[in-house]
Amino acid sequence: MSTSTPAKIVVENVGKSFATEQGTLRVLDNISFTVGDGDIVAIVGPSGCGKSTLMNLIAGFDRPDSGSVRVDGLVQTKPSSSGILISQVGSVFPWLTVQQNLMFGLTDHDQAEKKQLADHYAEMVGLKGFEHRYPHELSGGMIKRAELARALVVKPEILYMDEPFSALDALLHLRMRTELLRILAQERHTVVLITHDVEEAIHVANRVIVLSSRPTTIQATFDVPFAHPRKLSSAPVQELRAAILRELGVESYST
Amino acid sequence: MIAVKRVLPSVAVIAVIIAVWWIVVRATGSVVFPTPWQVVTGVVELVRDGTLFEHIGASLFRVGVGFGCAVIVAVPLGLWMGWVKGAYTTLNPLFQMLRPISPIAWIPIAILWFGVGNVSPIFLIFISSVFPMVVQTVAGVHTIEKRYLRAAANFGVSRATLFRQVVIPAVLPQIIVGMRIGLGVAWLVVVAAEMIALRSGLGYLIIDSRNAGNRYDLVIAGMIIIGLIGLLLDWVMRLLEGLKVVRWRYVH
Numbered sequence: 001m002s003t004s005t006p007a008k009i010v011v012e013n014v015g016k017s018f019a020t021e022q023g024t025l026r027v028l029d030n031i032s033f034t035v036g037d038g039d040i041v042a043i044v045g046p047s048g049c050g051k052s053t054l055m056n057l058i059a060g061f062d063r064p065d066s067g068s069v070r071v072d073g074l075v076q077t078k079p080s081s082s083g084i085l086i087s088q089v090g091s092v093f094p095w096l097t098v099q100q101n102l103m104f105g106l107t108d109h110d111q112a113e114k115k116q117l118a119d120h121y122a123e124m125v126g127l128k129g130f131e132h133r134y135p136h137e138l139s140g141g142m143i144k145r146a147e148l149a150r151a152l153v154v155k156p157e158i159l160y161m162d163e164p165f166s167a168l169d170a171l172l173h174l175r176m177r178t179e180l181l182r183i184l185a186q187e188r189h190t191v192v193l194i195t196h197d198v199e200e201a202i203h204v205a206n207r208v209i210v211l212s213s214r215p216t217t218i219q220a221t222f223d224v225p226f227a228h229p230r231k232l233s234s235a236p237v238q239e240l241r242a243a244i245l246r247e248l249g250v251e252s253y254s255t
Numbered sequence: 256m257i258a259v260k261r262v263l264p265s266v267a268v269i270a271v272i273i274a275v276w277w278i279v280v281r282a283t284g285s286v287v288f289p290t291p292w293q294v295v296t297g298v299v300e301l302v303r304d305g306t307l308f309e310h311i312g313a314s315l316f317r318v319g320v321g322f323g324c325a326v327i328v329a330v331p332l333g334l335w336m337g338w339v340k341g342a343y344t345t346l347n348p349l350f351q352m353l354r355p356i357s358p359i360a361w362i363p364i365a366i367l368w369f370g371v372g373n374v375s376p377i378f379l380i381f382i383s384s385v386f387p388m389v390v391q392t393v394a395g396v397h398t399i400e401k402r403y404l405r406a407a408a409n410f411g412v413s414r415a416t417l418f419r420q421v422v423i424p425a426v427l428p429q430i431i432v433g434m435r436i437g438l439g440v441a442w443l444v445v446v447a448a449e450m451i452a453l454r455s456g457l458g459y460l461i462i463d464s465r466n467a468g469n470r471y472d473l474v475i476a477g478m479i480i481i482g483l484i485g486l487l488l489d490w491v492m493r494l495l496e497g498l499k500v501v502r503w504r505y506v507h
Contacts, residue, residue: 059409061405061408078408079405079408079409079411080409080411081409081410081411083409084409084410085405085406085409087402089402090402091402091403091405091406093403093406093420093421093424094503094504095424095425095427095500095501095503096420096424100420104410104412104416104420105410105411105412107410107411107412107413107416134499134502134503135503136502136503154410
């Protein structure tokens, strides 16, 4: 399925090291994969394996030491609004209201259009009525919704999601995931999702890439061939989950 | 009722101090040191002949101009030094050296340059409040969380938007802290400066009352008024901390 769509992101032989006091730390080693247009790819791996480093390279916040990252055929040199990063810590500006946050990235519209777009997306993520609230007046889940809406409003082709919902409690996490799927069904985006949650990966993505521990390489790739809405408790889904967990070195007895 | 309970201890302390003061002055039969009541009548006297408000007005005017100029200089300078690394490495050592010099040490130079008019104390206030505000503003820029700058870079906004909607609002709480410190220092300094070189202001009132006939009731009245106005100025700066655009900083 991923080979049938044109390549949106091409990661080729990417390597990255960092200088530390103990010497050079090789974080990423020769990583190559392709993300097709409209693909939803999840990247899972043990903690500290350089998932976020990889995301920084793909989103253009950092450059690889070797190899290249191409988006639409062009080498990624800096971040741009065609691919918005949503990270675990979040970056909704606390000094702007929800509406002002949503209008922040809109550069080519007049004020009335900006407001209208902002309100449309606020409604889409369930923040209608909270447009004029400041983030500190909202709950953690609502701040995440605002962040998602702020990304969607600029109509990015790619969403880079780095453990976007990890800071939320389990119930809220699941709810946000369902919301994300609902939105992705409405608006077509290419998604790169980094997570340590295998269930989340299977729930959202149509391909799962499993990374090894440092120096990080791609250990395995799994297609997720199930149609949405996915029933996570079904036997094939659980089998896939067990297979991915095995790659990560965790034996699962739940199947 | 709760508010009464909260202010009760501090009111009680002040009452005890006044009582002890009164008793000691009476017991020692001092003819120079006034009783609290003499201070009150002194204040009434100053209010009646109108000189009190002239002195307060003169001091506030000097603080207003000196502090205002310091804000106008310190905030842009601090933003620039915080944002441009070269500006910081060039100017920071100079500021770190000038900062610990007491503003009082500048008095002879102020008199030499500006004479004994209004300009000298304004200059001293400027000198005293500009450094803490620069330092706070620079620190504010340096502590902007990286995730916000990354988000701004991600959305590809213009430099003007970056400054207007990210850098300045992020630093604003620190700027206000700097202003509070700066205004506090400015108020300390204006009184000290007026004691030495001028013919008006609360500092002058204190020194002149002593020199012209040991009017210690007016000396103490002047001190208390200085304290009260200082409290009022700090309260005004605290109001700024309550502004909606900076409240996020004080919530968590």
